[in-house]
Amino acid sequence: MLNPCDPAFVAALASRLPDGTLSDPEPRYLTEPRGRWLGKAGTIARPRSVAEVAEIVRSCATSRVGIIPWGGGTGLVGGQIMTEGPTPLVLSLERMAGLRGAYPAEDVLVVEAGMILADAHAEAAKLNRLFPLTLASEGTCRIGGNLASNAGGLNVLRYGNARDLCLGLEVVLPDGTVWNGLTRLRKDNAGYDLRHLMIGSEGTLGVITAASLRLHPIPASKVVAMLVVPDPAAALRLLGLAGGRLPGMISAFELIHRTGFDFLAETLPDLRAPFDPVPDWLVLIELGLPAGLELERAMASLYDEASDAGLVLDGVIATSAAQAAALWHLREAIPEANRRIGAVSSHDISLPLSAVPDFIRAAPAALAGLGEWRINCFGHLGDGNLHYNVFPIKGRSRKDHDHQREAVKTCVHDLVHAMGGSVAAEHGVGRLKTGDLARYGDPGKLAAMRAIKAALDPHGIMNPGAVLARN
Known part of the structure; x- marks a missing residue:
């Protein structure tokens, strides 16, 4: 049974923290992008160190006060919003946004969880490296939230999800204990891998405070094309053809239906499709090639072979960075058109x-x-x-x-x-899909999840009601 984050609790907690750590709730912490929920909070905690996070979590555990971890507020399944139950404390790591270490010889960055994703990109670029997690919200979302939700994005095909880009974590556990797992090791089989348990747990098992991130070489060159395909089956065969010809070099492979362009024409008419009329199905493909391979020849050769096989009917290959950006802008504008419709x-x-x-x-x-x-x-x-x-x-x-x-x-x-799929691909479960998880989830998995939650968070203070519905 949880207790509310009431004025008495806030006053007691404030006495153990530096001035300015706690503040009155602001609307930005209590809303989410789709406007479906309005949350509540007794206070907003914005710590500056892992020690302060541990003190906050320890106090909440002692007093049985719920904690809602808040990253950039960009989640689309309500994981950062609590609407029911005793008023919680909202914990934001936005003041913990520093770079703890850069290791170019190891292709590793160690960053605090409040670092904005775009800033992680910039830090990697200083080392002439790439942190390839790419999301539409990269100017707002934060590393801790990316890892807590196991974010995907545009480059999963080549680089994997957020899970695949993390070597180690620092986490404050639900009793206030700090797990110092901020390793930079590629191999470590010393017992259970708590890193993978915390990644994707959506703040229900602990608070991620820092991470060791894997970097990758920046491709020497890249080329983008938008190709007309007869149908999704042909697009899938094209993906196989491209993967066989250019293994490990496909950075993105996006399927787009004509309706997306219809919506752009209705809501963002200044954006022009490269085809008129717009065909039913298109593929946006990006190749990132190492030095020594001729960029345009690689894409043109792929196009010719796919065309001969009947997999591609027409296409546009970008011949400049500006053209490539314009093609990507069309794809990235579709969600905005969706919102307007x-x-x-x-x-x-x-x-x-x-x-x-x-x-x-x-x-x-x-x-x-x-x-x-x-x-x-x-x-x-x-x-x-x-x-x-x-x-x-x-x-x-x-x-x-x-x-x-x-x-x-x-x-x-x-x-x-x-058909053997998942109803929570890259946005997680949050509070929106707890019923879906119960409906479609494997009973054995759900029982194991509940057992893990009960063992690590026996009082249920961590993001109550997210992922696993409250009983």
Whole structure:
């Protein structure tokens, strides 16, 4: 049973912390990007050191006060917002944003969890290296939140999720103990790997305060192309062809449906598609090549072979950095167009690669039983992650379908589950999908998760209600 973060608790905690660590709640800590929830907090804690984080967590554990870890506030599943239950303390690491160490010979950066992702990119660039985690929110999101949610983004195909870019962590555990796991080792089999337990746990098992990040060489050159494909099955075959010809060199492989460009034309008309009329299916591909390989020849050769095989019908190959940026801007603007149109239900799903075309064929028929829709399907085909978003037809708004939102979501998620996929691909579970986790999760896994939560956080103070619904 949790207690509220009331004035008496705040006053007692403030007496043990430096001035300015605690402050009254501000709206930015209590809202989330989609505007679906309005959170609450008794105080906002903004510590400057791991010792202060430990004191805050220890005090909350003693008094049974819930803690909501807050990164950049960019999460889309409500993990940073608590709307029900006793008023919690919101813990932000934004003042812990420093660089603790740079090790160019090891390709490692050690950073505090409050560092903004774009700043981590800049620190890596100073070493002539790349930290390849790339997200639309990189100017706002923070490393701690990226790791807590195991963020994915555009370059998972080549570099992996956030999990694959982390060697070690410093974490404050739910009783206030500091786990000093900030290793830079590539190999360490000394017992359980707590790093992988904490990554993706969404702040329910501890507070990440620092991380050792893996860096990569910057490709000597890169080329971007937007290619017209007959259908998703052809796009998947194109991915296989590209991977065979250029192994390890595909940085991104994005599948885009024409509806995305229709939405851009409706909401952001200054953005022009490179094709008129816009075809049904396109692929945006980026290659990053090492020195010694001719960039444009590699892409042109891939195009010619794919065209001969009937996998590509047309295409545009960027011949400058500006053209490449323009093609990427089209892809990155689609989520903004989606927001302006207003989805009835948005789905962050992943599927086995070979099941992607079957899902894309089957889902519209399944949804037709619930009404008429516009569907915007796009995403990271290289790792099987689709953003499958369902919109009202022209002339109607999502408010007209509020009563159907749950039915639409269930229809899509049931099909994903039946095809061996996941309904929480790269945005996590948060509070939005706790019911989905209970519905689709393996019983053995769920039992193990609850046992781990009970062992590490017996009082349930860490992000209560996130990932595992409160009993």
